[in-house]
Amino acid sequence: xxxHTHIFQGTAFTSKSAKEVHILKDYLFCVNxxxxxxxxxxxxxxxxxxxxxxYQDKENFHRLADGQYFLPGFIDLHVHAPQWAQSGTALDIPxxxxxxxxxxxxxxxxxxxxxxxxxxxxxxxxxxxxxTTTALYxxxxxxxxxxxxxxxxxxxxxxxxxxxxxxxxLENNPEYYRDLxxxxxxxxxxxxxxxxxxxxxxxxxxxxxxVTPRFIPSCTDASLQGLGELAAKYDTYVQSHCSExxxxxxxxxxxxxxxxxxxxxxxxxxxxKSVMAHCNFINDDxxxxxxxxxxxxxxxPVSNAYFANSVIPIAHLQAKNVEIGLGSDISGGFSxxxxxxxxxxxxxxRMLEDGVNPALPAEDRGVPNSRITINxxxxxxxxxxxxxxxxxxxxxxxxxxWDVQIIDTTVATAKLPIYQADENLHDVFQKILYLARxxxxxxxxxxxxxxHSRTV
Numbered sequence: 016x017x018x019h020t021h022i023f024q025g026t027a028f029t030s031k032s033a034k035e036v037h038i039l040k041d042y043l044f045c046v047n048x049x050x051x052x053x054x055x056x057x058x059x060x061x062x063x064x065x066x067x068x069x070y071q072d073k074e075n076f077h078r079l080a081d082g083q084y085f086l087p088g089f090i091d092l093h094v095h096a097p098q099w100a101q102s103g104t105a106l107d108i109p110x111x112x113x114x115x116x117x118x119x120x121x122x123x124x125x126x127x128x129x130x131x132x133x134x135x136x137x138x139x140x141x142x143x144x145x146x147t148t149t150a151l152y153x154x155x156x157x158x159x160x161x162x163x164x165x166x167x168x169x170x171x172x173x174x175x176x177x178x179x180x181x182x183x184x185l186e187n188n189p190e191y192y193r194d195l196x197x198x199x200x201x202x203x204x205x206x207x208x209x210x211x212x213x214x215x216x217x218x219x220x221x222x223x224x225x226v227t228p229r230f231i232p233s234c235t236d237a238s239l240q241g242l243g244e245l246a247a248k249y250d251t252y253v254q255s256h257c258s259e260x261x262x263x264x265x266x267x268x269x270x271x272x273x274x275x276x277x278x279x280x281x282x283x284x285x286x287x288k289s290v291m292a293h294c295n296f297i298n299d300d301x302x303x304x305x306x307x308x309x310x311x312x313x314x315x316p317v318s319n320a321y322f323a324n325s326v327i328p329i330a331h332l333q334a335k336n337v338e339i340g341l342g343s344d345i346s347g348g349f350s351x352x353x354x355x356x357x358x359x360x361x362x363x364x365r366m367l368e369d370g371v372n373p374a375l376p377a378e379d380r381g382v383p384n385s386r387i388t389i390n391x392x393x394x395x396x397x398x399x400x401x402x403x404x405x406x407x408x409x410x411x412x413x414x415x416x417w418d419v420q421i422i423d424t425t426v427a428t429a430k431l432p433i434y435q436a437d438e439n440l441h442d443v444f445q446k447i448l449y450l451a452r453x454x455x456x457x458x459x460x461x462x463x464x465x466x467h468s469r470t471v
Contacts, residue, residue, distance in 0.1 A: 019047065019048035019075075020045055020046065020047055020048070020053070020075065021045075021046045021075045021076075021077065021417075021463060022043055022044070022045055022046075022066060022070045022075065022076050022077070023043070023044040023046065023077045023078075023079075023085070023417075023419075024041065024042070024043050024044075024067070024071075024076070024077070024078045024079065025041070025042070025078065025079030025083060025084065025085055025421075026038070026039065026040045026041055026042070026079070026084050026085070026440065027039040027042060027044070027084065027085035027086070027411045027419075028084065028085070028086055028393075028440075028444045028447075029087055029397070029398075029410050029411040029412065030087075030390075030393065030394040030397055030398040030399075030409075030410060032394075033333060033391055033394045033398075033399070034388065034390055034391055034394070035390060036390050036393065036441065036444060038440045038441065038444070039055070039057070039411065040058070040440065041058050042055060042056060042057055042058070043055070043056040043063060043066055043067070044056075044085075044411065044417065045066070046417040046463045047463070048463070049219075049462075049463070050219060050220070050416055050417050050461075050462030050463025050464065051407075051414065051415070051416055051417065051463070052411065052412065052413055052414065052415050052416070052417055053413070054413060055411070055412055055413050079421065080423070080425075081425070082423060082424045082425035082433070083421055083422065083423045083424070083425075083457065084421070084422045084424070084443070084444075084447065085411060085419050085420075085421060085422075086146070086397075086419065086420050086422055086447070087397040087398075087408075087409050087410060087411055087418060087419060087420075088146060088147065088148025088149065088397075088408070088409075088418035088419055088420055088459065088460075088461060089145075089146045089147045089148065089149075089341075089353040089354075089396045089397065089400070089420070090147070090148070090149040090150075090340060090341070090353075090396065090397065090400025090401060090403075090404065090408060090409055091142065091147045091149070091150045091151065091341070091342055091343050091353055091400075092151045092290050092292070092311070092313035092340040092341065092342040092400055092403060092404075093151060093153075093254075093290075093292040093313045093315055093342025093343065093344045094138070094142070094150050094151065094152050094153070094342070094343055094344070094345050095118075095152075095153045095344070095345055095346060095347075096134070096135055096138050096139075096152045096153065096154055096164055096177075096345075097121060097122045097124075097125050097131075097134060097135075097154065097155050098118060098121065098122070098345050098346035098347075099134055099137060099138035099141070099345055099346065099351075100121055100134050101117055101118065101121050101346050102345055102346040102349055102351070103346070103349045104117065104346075105117045106321045106347075106349060109262075109322075110259075110260050110262060110263070110322045110347075111262055113322070113347075115189065118346075119188075119189050119191075119192045120191075120192070122155045122156075122180075122192060123155075123189075123191050123192035125154070125155040125157050125160040126157050126160070128159060128160060128163060131155075131157075131160035131163055131164070132163060132167070135160075135163060135164045135167045136167055136171070138345070138351075139164075139167050139168055139171045139173050139175070140171060140467075141351050142173065142351055143171065143172075143173055143459050143461075143466055143467045144453055144456065144459070144467055144469070145351050145352040145353070145354070145453055145456065146352075146353065146354070146420035146456050146459060147173075147343075147351075147353060148173065148174060148408075148418040148419075148420075148459060148460075148461045148466075149173070149174040149175075149176070149400065149404070149406075149408055149418065149461075150168075150173060150174075150175055150176070151176045151225065151252075151254060151290060151313075151342075151404070152164060152168075152175060152176065152177045152178065152225075153178055153180055153227055153229070153254070154177055154178060154179055154180060154227075155179075155180055156179065156180050156181070156182055156192065156193065156194050156200075156203075157179070158179055158203040158206060158207050161177060161178070161179035161180075161207055162207060162210050162211065162214075164177050165177040165210075165211045165214055165222045165224070166214060168222050169214055169217075169218040169222050171466065172220060172461050172462075172464055172466035173220070173461060173466065174220045174221050174222070174406075174408070174418070174461060174462070175222045175223070176222070176223040176224075176225050176252055176254075176404070177211060177222065177223070177224065177225060178224070178225035178226065178227025178252075178254055179203060179204055179207040179224075179227060180227050180228075180229050181194060181200045181201075181204060181227060181228050181229065181233075181234055181238055181242060182194055182200075182229050182233040182234065183196060183197045183199075183200040183233075183234060183235050183237075183238045184232070184233055184234055184235050184238075187232050187233055188233055193233075194238075197235055197237045197238045197241070200238050200241075201238065201241040201242070201245065204226065204241075204242065204245055205245055205249075207224060208224040208226075208245065208249050208251060210224075211223065211224035212224060212249070219462050219464065220416075220461045220462035220464070221406075221462075223251070223252055224249070224251050224252070225251060225252040225253065225254050226242045226243075226245055226246040226251050226252070226253045226254075226284070227253075227254050227255065228242050228255045228284065229255065229256070230255055230256035230257075230259070230263060230275075231255075231263075231266070231267045231270070231271075231275060231278060231279070232263060232266050232267070236282075239279075239282040239284065240282050240283075242282070242284065243282040243283025243284050244283065246283065246284065246286065246288075247283055247286075250288070251288065252288040252289070252290070252404070253284050253285075253286060253288060253289040253290070254289070254290050254291070254292065255279065255284065255291060255292070256291070256292045256293055257275040257276060257279065257291035257292065257293060257294045257297065258274060258275045258276070258293065258294050258295060258296040258297050258301070259292065259293035259294075259295060259296075259322070259323055260293075260295070260296075260322060260323055260324050261296070261324045263275075264295075264296040274296075274297065274298065274300075274301050275291075275297075275301075276291075276294075276297055276300075276301035276304050276305065276310075277300075277301070277304065279291070280304060280308065285304065285305070285308040285310040286308060286309065286310065287308070287309030287310075287405060288309075288404075288405060289308070289309070289310040289311065290310070290311045290312075290313050290340070290403055290404070291305070291310060291311070291312060291313065292313045292315060292342060292344065293313070293315055293318075293319065293323055293327070293344075294312045294313075294327060294332075295319060295323045295324070295325045295326075295327045296325065297312075297332075299335070302331075302332055302335045302337050303335065305337045305338075306335060306336045306337050306338075309338065309405075310337075310338075311337070311338035311339065311340055311402075311403030311404075312327075312332060312337055312338070312339045312340075312403075313339075313340055313341070313342040313403070314327060314329055314339055314340070314341055314342065314360060314395060315341075315342040315343065315344035315347070315348055315356070316341075316348075316356055316359035316360040316362075316363045317343065317344070317348035317349065317350055317355060317356055317359045318342075318343075318344035318347035318348035319363070320359065320363065321347060321348075322347050326363045326364070326366060326367040326385075328367065328382065328385055329360065329364060329385075329387055329391075329395075330364065330384060330385050330386065330387055330391075331384075331385070333387075333391075338399065338402050338403045339395055339399050339403070340395055340396070340399045340400035340402075340403040340404075341353055341356050341357065341360065341392070341395040341396040341399070341400060342356070343355075343356055352453070353396045354448065354451055354452075356396070357389070357392040357393060357395075357396050357448055358392075358448070358449060360387060360392040360395060361386075361387060361388065361389055361392050364385055364386045364387040365385075365386050366381075367381060367382050367385040367386075368381045368382060368383065368384070368385035368386045369381045370382075389445055389448050389449070392448075393448055397409040397410065398410050401415075416461075416462055416463075417460055417462065417463045418460065418461050418462065419459070419460045420456050420458070420459050420460075421456070421457045421458040421459075421460075422447050422451055422455050422456060422457070423455055423456075423457045424443070424446070424447065424455065426454050426455055426457075428454055429451075429452045429454040429455050431443075431446050431447065431450050431451070431455070432446065432450075433446060453469075454469070456469070457469060
C-alpha cells in the first residue's frame with residue numbers, strides 16, 4: 016500500500032451469485048491509484064488491524080458513518096440520452112405513434128450542439144445522482160452530438176458506452192430525421208468510432224464507442240451488413256432493440272422470415288460485446304443463440320409496462336444461461352433510477368407468475384416459476400450488467416473497479432425504517448433497495464474517484 020491507495024471502511028452489499036447477496040460487515044476495501052480494488056479485508060483477517068492502525072488517521076482513509084452502506088454502482092444498459100428531454104410525457108400512446116409524434120422530432124433537434132450539450136450534461140449528472148456509474152447510451156444520428164455525449168461522460172466521470180444511431184431506411188424513417196444515405200451512415204459511424212477510441216486514451220474510467228442500428232425497421236440490409244463489419248473491424252460493442260413489441264417483432268418476421276435475433280446474427284451483430292434491449296418476444300431458439308454468441312439481454316421493466324405488450328420471462332432466460340442486465344430505457348421508461356427498475360423487475364415477474372386476468376381460474380392465470388427475488392433484481396443492476404459488458408464492474412471484490420454508491424439510511428427527509436442497532440443486515444439491504452431515494456445516495460465514486468456528492 017502507498018499514499019495513493021485509498022482505504023474505505025464500512026458494510027457493503029454485493030452479489031455473491033445471481034440469487035445470493037454477500038454481506039461484507041465492517042470490511043476494508045483497498046483501492047489503488049488506477050481505481051481498482053486491490054484488497055478486500057474482513058475484520059477476521061490478520062492484517063485488518065494493521066491496516067487500520069496505519070491508515071485510520073490519514074486523509075486517504077474513508078470510514079462510513081453509522082447508518083451508511085456501500086452498494087456497487089448501478090449499470091444501466093439502455094438509455095436514450097436525447098429522450099431525457101421528454102421523460103415523463105406521452106407514455107399513453109402506442110410505440111409507433113410515440114416515436115413519430117414525439118421522439119423523432121425531439122431527436123432531430125440534436126443537430127444543434129448547444130441544445131445537445133444542455134440535455135446531455137443533465138442526463139449524465141442525473142444518472143450519476145441516481146447511483147448509475149456506467150451507462151450504455153443511444154445518442155442520435157448526428158455524429159458531432161454523439162461524440163459530444165462521450166466527451167461529457169469523460170468529463171463528468173461516468174463510464175459511458177455511446178452509440179451514434181443509424182437510421183438509413185428511406186421509407187421507414189421520417190425525411191427530417193435519418194441518415195442522408197447508407198454510405199454516409201457507415202462513414203459517420205466509422206469516424207465516430209475512431210474519435211471515441213481516441214478520447215478513451217485519456218479517460219480513466221473508460222468511454223467506448225458502440226455500433227448502434229436503432230432497430231431493424233430503421234435500417235437497410237446494406238447498413239446492417241456494414242455495421243456488422245465495422246463492429247468486427249474495431250472490436251466494438253453493439254446495441255439495438257430486439258423483438259420489443261408485437262409490431263416490431265412482426266415487422267422483422269415479415270421482412271426476413273425469421274426473428275430479430277437470427278436476422279441480427281446474419282449481419283454479424285450478435286457477439287460477446289452485444290447488448291440487445293427488451294427481447295420480450297424471443298423464443299428458446301433465440302435465447303440459445305444469445306447464450307452461444309455471448310449476447311446479453313437488457314431488461315427494461317418500467318418501459319416494457321408501457322410499450323412492450325408483454326412481460327419478459329427473465330427467470331426462464333436466466334435458466335438458459337443468457338446474460339441479462341437492467342436498463343431504464345429513458346424515456347420509454349420514465350425513471351432515471353435503476354432502483355425503480357429493480358423494484359419493477361420484481362413486481363412484473365410476480366405478475367407474470369400469478370397472471371393478471373381475474374376471469375381465469377388461478378391455475379390458468381399465470382406462468383409458473385416466473386418470479387425473481389429482490390436479490391436477483393439487484394444482481395441484474397450490478398454484476399449482471401458487468402458480465403453483459405464483459406467489464407470488471409458491478410461487484411465489490413478484488414480486481415474489480417471501485418464504482419460505489421454510499422447509501423445513508425438516516426437522511427432526515429428520506430429516513431429508512433430501521434429502528435434497531437442490530438437489525439438483520441439482509442433486511443437493511445432489502446429496505447435500501449425498496450425505499451431508497453436520490454437523497455439517500457450521499458456519494459458516488461467511479462473508478463476510485465468521487466463524481467457526485469450531496470449534503471441535503
